[in-house]
Amino acid sequence: MTIETLGDKGDGIAKIERGYVVIVPDAEPGDEPTVEITSVRENVSFAEVIEK
Numbered sequence: 001m002t003i004e005t006l007g008d009k010g011d012g013i014a015k016i017e018r019g020y021v022v023i024v025p026d027a028e029p030g031d032e033p034t035v036e037i038t039s040v041r042e043n044v045s046f047a048e049v050i051e052k
Helices: none
Strands: 012-015 021-024 034-040 044-051
Touching: 021 034
Parallel strands: 021 044
Antiparallel strands: 012 021, 034 044
16 A cells, blocks of 8 residues: 555545545655554544554
């Protein structure tokens, strides 16, 4: 997964299958971090970076 852009609050945003969004705090566009999903919602997930 590659961080594509930053959200309004500065969190990294990646899109995966079918446009599903993963929000990753402390990530920058172009990063390809290993993440752990911490919260799942219908159309978005939140994750934490566990390894850059």
